[in-house]
Amino acid sequence: MSAVVIPLSRPDLSEIEEREVLGVLRTSWLSQGPRVQEFEARMAAFLGIRHAIAVSSGTAGLHLALRSAGIAAGSHVITTPFSFVATANVMLYEGAYPVFVDIDPLTLNLTPERVKAVMARDYVMQEGRWRHRESGAVLSAVLPVSIFGHPVAMDGFRTLADTNCLRLILDACESLGSLYWSEHLGEWISEAQLADAAVLAFYPNKQLTTGEGGMIVTNDDDIDRYCRMGRNQGRGEKSSSLDAEMLGFNYRMDELSAALGVGQMRRIQDLLTRRQQVAAWYEEALGAVEEIERPVAAPWAQVCWFVYVVRVRHGVNRDGVIASLGQRGIESRAYFPAIHLQPHFAALGYRPGMFPVTEDFAHRAIALPFFTQMTKAQVSEVVGAVRSAVSAHVAV
Numbered sequence: 001m002s003a004v005v006i007p008l009s010r011p012d013l014s015e016i017e018e019r020e021v022l023g024v025l026r027t028s029w030l031s032q033g034p035r036v037q038e039f040e041a042r043m044a045a046f047l048g049i050r051h052a053i054a055v056s057s058g059t060a061g062l063h064l065a066l067r068s069a070g071i072a073a074g075s076h077v078i079t080t081p082f083s084f085v086a087t088a089n090v091m092l093y094e095g096a097y098p099v100f101v102d103i104d105p106l107t108l109n110l111t112p113e114r115v116k117a118v119m120a121r122d123y124v125m126q127e128g129r130w131r132h133r134e135s136g137a138v139l140s141a142v143l144p145v146s147i148f149g150h151p152v153a154m155d156g157f158r159t160l161a162d163t164n165c166l167r168l169i170l171d172a173c174e175s176l177g178s179l180y181w182s183e184h185l186g187e188w189i190s191e192a193q194l195a196d197a198a199v200l201a202f203y204p205n206k207q208l209t210t211g212e213g214g215m216i217v218t219n220d221d222d223i224d225r226y227c228r229m230g231r232n233q234g235r236g237e238k239s240s241s242l243d244a245e246m247l248g249f250n251y252r253m254d255e256l257s258a259a260l261g262v263g264q265m266r267r268i269q270d271l272l273t274r275r276q277q278v279a280a281w282y283e284e285a286l287g288a289v290e291e292i293e294r295p296v297a298a299p300w301a302q303v304c305w306f307v308y309v310v311r312v313r314h315g316v317n318r319d320g321v322i323a324s325l326g327q328r329g330i331e332s333r334a335y336f337p338a339i340h341l342q343p344h345f346a347a348l349g350y351r352p353g354m355f356p357v358t359e360d361f362a363h364r365a366i367a368l369p370f371f372t373q374m375t376k377a378q379v380s381e382v383v384g385a386v387r388s389a390v391s392a393h394v395a396v
């Protein structure tokens with residue numbers, strides 16, 4: 001691999017963030033202070049959601065959100081095999097069983113229709129709960145993921161959850177800034193508004209970063225209370241006592257990370273607009289590259305891409321393309337490998353061939369360099385390199 005000329009991703013940090021973080025260093029208040037509260041308040045206002053609970057990572061947020069929904073050990077949770085592995089890992093933390101359902105080839109997300117079909121095939125309704133036909137396990141929740149930033153069809157999922165006694169947790173770790181047209185509400189909203197709880201993540205490659213960090217957002221007062229206690233060893237938020245009211249974790253976000261988040265929130269519109277611009281440059285330049293399929297958005301989605309993932313047409317050697325780009329110093333990556341084929345999920349009985357749409361995409365996907373400060377010239381350079389790489393790796 002040659003020296004990196006164009007990285008896959010790069011956080012966008014300015015003097016604004018420097019000042020915010022420095023401000024914390026000059027106090028002696030490094031945890032459970034005002035910056036976490038400010039970051040939460042800004043995010044809640046931005047998304048139009050009542051509560052926001054900052055945590056130490058997106059994974060921690062998913063774990064708490066799942067626990068807040070009361071998912072019992074042994075129960076089933078429907079999710080997508082095409083995501084970052086953390087989505088399904090948190091189910092294993094709780095002894096719940098991830099039931100994968102294949103994705104829609106356009107949005108790469110779960111759809112209510114696909115989920116309903118699996119419920120009708122594998123579950124029966126007994127005393128108000130769906131139970132697995134063979135094991136009798138209760139189906140307790142559905143956990144869709146807005147992959148790469150493309151919103152999921154939340155109106156349909158909301159109805160599905162409400163009419164089938166299911167909790168609805170949304171993994172929105174990749175979709176900050178994306179908008180969803182809600183038929184129910186008749187307006188563009190953050191799809192997170194329609195979940196029981198949704199989770200954001202702030203790793204350095206996300207739309208907004210705090211270094212490490214995440215946030216649970218919810219309109220439900222009980223979930224809010226549960227998550228605030230859960231992140232703080234089960235202790236009441238305001239109580240100065242060390243008594244725990246329940247089993248909790250140390251999933252707190254520190255003040256330095258929160259200050260970084262506040263700085264990023266001050267520039268959020270700019271950060272999101274730049275992402276849109278880079279995606280638009282790619283869209284235009286890749287139009288002429290025949291062997292590449294570009295990402296598309298459903299008419300009801302305004303996507304703020306988290307990563308820019310294209311797929312090579314059948315017959316092009318994807319890994320060869322990634323290697324050729326690497327030789328020119330252009331980072332790219334296979335994104336994502338299917339979750340059900342990772343060893344700890346395969347051990348549950350999942351096999352190749354079970355989710356053909358996911359597996360086909362996982363074999364052909366390439367994440368290209370994508371970050372706010374990317375220039376039009378860099379996009380052209382990447383696209384030029386992609387063009388020659390794909391033609392060198394077409395099967396003849």
Ligand SMILES: *Cc1c(COP(=O)(O)O)cnc(C)c1O
Pocket residue numbers: 057058059060083084086087145171173174201202203213214
């Ligand atoms: C980033 C991400 C997470 C959480 O990641 P952390 O590294 O724990 O912050 C979860 N799900 C998806 C889909 C993600 O992209």
